[in-house]
Amino acid sequence: MVEELLIRNGVVYDPINGVNGEKKDICIRDGKVVEEVRNPKVIDAEGRVVMPGGVDIHAHIAGGKVNAGRLFRPEDGRKGREAKTKVCRAQSGYSVPNTFATGYRYAKMGYTFVMEAAMPPLAARHTHEEIVDIPILDNAALPLIDNNWMTMEYVKSGDTDLLAAYIAWMVKATKGYGVKVVNPGGTEAWAWAKNCDLNDAVPYFDVTPAEIVKGLAEATEKFEMPHSIHVHGNMLGHPGNYEVTTSTYDLVKGIKPYRDRPTMHATHTQFHSYGGTTWADFESKAGAIADYVNKNEHVSIDLGSVILGDTTTMTADGPMEYSLYQITGRKWTNHDVELETGSGITPFLYSGKVSVHTIQWAIGQELALLIKDPWKLALTTDHPNAGPFIGYPIIISMLMSKRRRDESAEDMHSAIYKRAELPSIDREYDLNEIAIITRGMAAKTLGLHEHGKGHLGVGADGDVAIYDLSPEEREAGKIQKAFLNTKYTIKGGEVVVKDGEVVAAPAGKTYFVTPECDEKLTEEMMTHLKDKFEHYYSVTFNNYPVQDAYVPNPYEIKAPWRS
Amino acid sequence: MVEITDVVCSLCGCVCDDIVVEVEDNNVTKVKKGACSVGKSKLMGHGRIESPAIRENGSLKDCSYDDAIKKAAEILAAARRPLLYGWSSTVCEADKVGVELAEEIGAVIDNTASVCHGPSVLAIQDVGLPSCTLGEVKNRADLVIYWGANPAAAHANHMKRYSYISKGYWTAEGKKNKKLIVVDVRRTATAKMADVFLQIEQGKDYLVFSALRAMLYGYEDVVPEVVGGVSKKDLLETVRMMKEAKFGIIFFGMGVTHTGARHNNIVNAIQTTRAAHTHTKFNIMPMRGHYNVAGINQVCTWETGYPFAVDLSRGYAWYNPGEHSATDLLIRRECDVALFIASDPGAHFPGESIRHLAKIPVIQIDPFPNPTTEFADVVIPAAISGIEAEGNVYRMDNIPIRLRKLVDTEYMADEEILERILGEVRAIKEKEGE
Numbered sequence: 001m002v003e004e005l006l007i008r009n010g011v012v013y014d015p016i017n018g019v020n021g022e023k024k025d026i027c028i029r030d031g032k033v034v035e036e037v038r039n040p041k042v043i044d045a046e047g048r049v050v051m052p053g054g055v056d057i058h059a060h061i062a063g064g065k066v067n068a069g070r071l072f073r074p075e076d077g078r079k080g081r082e083a084k085t086k087v088c089r090a091q092s093g094y095s096v097p098n099t100f101a102t103g104y105r106y107a108k109m110g111y112t113f114v115m116e117a118a119m120p121p122l123a124a125r126h127t128h129e130e131i132v133d134i135p136i137l138d139n140a141a142l143p144l145i146d147n148n149w150m151t152m153e154y155v156k157s158g159d160t161d162l163l164a165a166y167i168a169w170m171v172k173a174t175k176g177y178g179v180k181v182v183n184p185g186g187t188e189a190w191a192w193a194k195n196c197d198l199n200d201a202v203p204y205f206d207v208t209p210a211e212i213v214k215g216l217a218e219a220t221e222k223f224e225m226p227h228s229i230h231v232h233g234n235m236l237g238h239p240g241n242y243e244v245t246t247s248t249y250d251l252v253k254g255i256k257p258y259r260d261r262p263t264m265h266a267t268h269t270q271f272h273s274y275g276g277t278t279w280a281d282f283e284s285k286a287g288a289i290a291d292y293v294n295k296n297e298h299v300s301i302d303l304g305s306v307i308l309g310d311t312t313t314m315t316a317d318g319p320m321e322y323s324l325y326q327i328t329g330r331k332w333t334n335h336d337v338e339l340e341t342g343s344g345i346t347p348f349l350y351s352g353k354v355s356v357h358t359i360q361w362a363i364g365q366e367l368a369l370l371i372k373d374p375w376k377l378a379l380t381t382d383h384p385n386a387g388p389f390i391g392y393p394i395i396i397s398m399l400m401s402k403r404r405r406d407e408s409a410e411d412m413h414s415a416i417y418k419r420a421e422l423p424s425i426d427r428e429y430d431l432n433e434i435a436i437i438t439r440g441m442a443a444k445t446l447g448l449h450e451h452g453k454g455h456l457g458v459g460a461d462g463d464v465a466i467y468d469l470s471p472e473e474r475e476a477g478k479i480q481k482a483f484l485n486t487k488y489t490i491k492g493g494e495v496v497v498k499d500g501e502v503v504a505a506p507a508g509k510t511y512f513v514t515p516e517c518d519e520k521l522t523e524e525m526m527t528h529l530k531d532k533f534e535h536y537y538s539v540t541f542n543n544y545p546v547q548d549a550y551v552p553n554p555y556e557i558k559a560p561w562r563s
Numbered sequence: 564m565v566e567i568t569d570v571v572c573s574l575c576g577c578v579c580d581d582i583v584v585e586v587e588d589n590n591v592t593k594v595k596k597g598a599c600s601v602g603k604s605k606l607m608g609h610g611r612i613e614s615p616a617i618r619e620n621g622s623l624k625d626c627s628y629d630d631a632i633k634k635a636a637e638i639l640a641a642a643r644r645p646l647l648y649g650w651s652s653t654v655c656e657a658d659k660v661g662v663e664l665a666e667e668i669g670a671v672i673d674n675t676a677s678v679c680h681g682p683s684v685l686a687i688q689d690v691g692l693p694s695c696t697l698g699e700v701k702n703r704a705d706l707v708i709y710w711g712a713n714p715a716a717a718h719a720n721h722m723k724r725y726s727y728i729s730k731g732y733w734t735a736e737g738k739k740n741k742k743l744i745v746v747d748v749r750r751t752a753t754a755k756m757a758d759v760f761l762q763i764e765q766g767k768d769y770l771v772f773s774a775l776r777a778m779l780y781g782y783e784d785v786v787p788e789v790v791g792g793v794s795k796k797d798l799l800e801t802v803r804m805m806k807e808a809k810f811g812i813i814f815f816g817m818g819v820t821h822t823g824a825r826h827n828n829i830v831n832a833i834q835t836t837r838a839a840h841t842h843t844k845f846n847i848m849p850m851r852g853h854y855n856v857a858g859i860n861q862v863c864t865w866e867t868g869y870p871f872a873v874d875l876s877r878g879y880a881w882y883n884p885g886e887h888s889a890t891d892l893l894i895r896r897e898c899d900v901a902l903f904i905a906s907d908p909g910a911h912f913p914g915e916s917i918r919h920l921a922k923i924p925v926i927q928i929d930p931f932p933n934p935t936t937e938f939a940d941v942v943i944p945a946a947i948s949g950i951e952a953e954g955n956v957y958r959m960d961n962i963p964i965r966l967r968k969l970v971d972t973e974y975m976a977d978e979e980i981l982e983r984i985l986g987e988v989r990a991i992k993e994k995e996g997e
Contacts (some may be wrong), residue, residue: 070864077868083878090879092868099865125963130865193844331691338698538698542569543580
């Protein structure tokens with residue numbers, strides 16, 4: 001039976017197709033947007049705001065460290081509990097919600113795609129097992145390929161083609177989407193309780209983080225990869241790190257991307273935009289970062305904007321989490337992963353009464369307001385690091401309302417007036433810009449717009465969010481409320497949320513990339529790789545790759561070698 | 564005859580995955596490489612539950628799968644305070660159905676960690692866990708400490724594959740590059756291999772951890788001449804070795820989780836690790852017993868928010884170990900139905916809880932007969948995961964590995980049995996709803 005849906009009388013914001021607040025009907029047949037429908041079910045949007053399903057470019061929602069966060073924070077579990085319903089499984093958690101709650105809550109905010117931002121390759125099966133249990137959301141995951149011994153050895157020997165062959169094998173073996181970089185070299189150093197700055201030599205490997213980033217960018221661009229390298233740089237969270245950040249951006253400046261997209265996506269930039277030399281003279285350098293991004297085309301960013309309150313921080317940047325734990329003295333979990341990566345987890349409270357947290361809070365929003373072109377940035381909180389994703393509507397309301405920002409600043413530490421720029425910025429986002437930073441930009445940067453995500457052009461996935469919001473609404477509170485719970489969320493043509501309640505919970509698709517590498521090159525790389533399995537890994541080569549059973553709803557994107 | 568390589572062992576938390584077996588006429592006929600003697604014995608097969616059965620007039624009578632599943636579903640659908648327990652010696656795919664079944668009938672779902680490393684979980688919830696994968700230990704560790712654990716007997720391949728005897732990148736000469744410290748109340752087989760053996764008095768782990776921790780933080784002066792039966796001189800030597808190591812690891816077992824201060828022992832062990840970490844790289848890891856006890860903790864956590872002792876009677880997950888962990892529930896005679904899967908409470912639970920089990924309907928799902936079978940009212944045989952059924956498991960360091968299927972079987976896999984029970988339960992409830 002043909003399933004047809006007509007969304008009538010909506011005010012549509014579809015920036016990828018240049019649709020900016022037009023009264024327009026959306027027709028969906030068999031899950032896809034079409035020109036016209038004949039005998040549809042009709043939803044009357046009654047002049048409300050209509051956008052494509054949201055696309056989150058960077059969040060930690062599934063896998064070993066997310067679950068370690070849940071496990072060691074039963075106090076967080078208690079915060080979000082909701083009983084099962086006929087449609088929904090039982091829910092728990094706030095900053096580390098259980099898998100089911102993760103899917104429902106994103107869907108209620110109108111999101112239909114989320115990128116899991118850090119998948120340790122050796123534990124990739126775990127990430128996929130959890131993803132299967134996240135309802136509704138289409139998804140993908142980025143494997144960590146930067147602290148890997150194979151990567152560092154090829155960077156050292158300068159064998160970019162072999163590095164590309166390794167990347168190809170790794171992305172395929174993990175059913176991953178691209179190349180994730182987290183504190184390159186620093187996480188390997190953390191295996192000896194050390195860390196690396198951008199130009200330090202990694203202990204025993206005799207390469208620098210800068211060389212790793214450059215090598216990975218060059219090797220990644222040998223394929224028609226939908227997404228560039230996705231980088232969490234060195235010295236995250238350290239006062240004065242903004243120069244490391246711009247130096248990292250500079251590394252990939254001359255590298256030509258395979259298509260019209262940046263060569264580096266720099267994630268949770270708020271954590272990398274710090275001035276000062278200690279926590280005492282800590283200040284915002286969002287202006288300097290925004291200036292760089294405004295002048296250059298090779299870098300895209302996401303915000304990592306702070307939500308005040310308690311959260312659970314987690315990253316493959318093991319030494320950073322240790323530093324954070326030393327500051328707070330709260331509980332700390334660490335999990336180093338052989339030959340590849342590591343991770344750390346510690347709870348954290350962002351308080352508006354603390355000068356540093358207040359400045360951090362300002363920086364995330366400053367980046368959004370000082371970077372002129374919204375196509376260069378995506379809204380994230382680096383969930384749950386700067387705050388849980390459920391806080392996105394708060395950020396949206398701040399960006400759209402200078403008044404709300406000013407009122408909030410009044411209740412916060414006075415440092416915001418001395419060591420941040422936010423109070424002096426007048427810019428306010430409009431709904432089209434919000435649509436760009438919550439779906440359009442992420443879909444384009446991930447290359448997913450070519451696969452039906454993030455827009456409502458003919459052929460796109462029938463993923464639609466209808467917000468209970470008039471385009472003229474300016475009251476921040478109402479904007480926030482509308483973006484938290486949609487009037488309707490439609491996923492693949494099926495209504496999954498109605499009036500803020502989940503009414504259906506279909507399984508999402510998992511997008512993964514298959515880089516296609518020359519056989520001879522692969523063969524040569526394989527001799528080195530098999531030696532690693534023979535001698536150093538604790539699992540066998542044949543038991544390593546993620547089996548098809550772990551990805552029951554696959555969507556494959558091929559990435560041919562660039563001729 | 565077919566040779567199968569990369570076979571994954573479904574016995575203990577080591578989850579060795581480099582085993583080679585020969586299969587002939589749908590039987591494992593030879594284990595050629597990789598398995599320890601216990602793992603080998605499991606792979607070669609032994610006595611099992613042959614037929615589904617329902618207890619009638621005191622004795623088990625063979626029946627069909629359909630009848631046993633129907634009976635189990637009737638019992639569960641009528642239960643007011645059901646307990647679903649076990650889950651550690653089966654695959655995650657089955658565990659997931661278990662959580663769903665628990666939600667459906669408002670059960671308490673608990674797993675063997677409850678009577679095993681449950682105290683370790685409580686400690687982790689208090690202070691966290693600085694740890695790593697076993698390959699990290701293999702490649703880097705120059706100091707290995709086993710505390711209240713005897714891998715030579717209980718995790719026979721642990722030292723060879725991952726720790727003291729293994730060879731890795733910075734440990735190319737194996738144990739020549741490493742030191743071994745064993746802390747135990749008696750001179751175990753593992754202790755006999757140690758460079759330093761600290762024989763402590765029963766129940767004094769907490770004191771000894773405290774002394775080491777004080778010394779690691781520079782407070783040698785507060786430590787008395789003898790602590791828990793160990794001389795200050797030996798403690799100082801241990802601390803020297805810890806500080807001088809490039810990469811140290813503490814593996815701890817039941818000897819620490821179930822003596823004296825229980826979870827406080829583990830809190831102290833973790834805090835000792837953190838103290839050592841102020842000098843050098845130091846990690847700590849529980850020696851998980853069953854091959855997938857880490858896995859049920861993982862599944863239960865991502866699905867409910869909590870790793871064990873989860874009460875779903877409210878419709879959402881409620882977590883309070885000690886109130887509704889399996890033995891507490893049974894000793895209070897609170898639950899009216901129990902389902903046991905892939906575990907043997909009959910052999911491992913306190914007598915008082917067994918006495919209650921004798922009075923209530925008990926359902927058992929297991930490939931093998933054990934003391935629990937003696938009082939089970941419905942017995943459902945299952946395929947042996949890792950031999951007759953595939954699926955995901957988590958090694959003691961939380962690394963997921965897929966068990967392989969080696970031979971065909973007529974027996975149903977745990978996952979299918981549970982799915983069918985869940986389907987029957989839903990059908991019964993729907994009918995009642997009408």
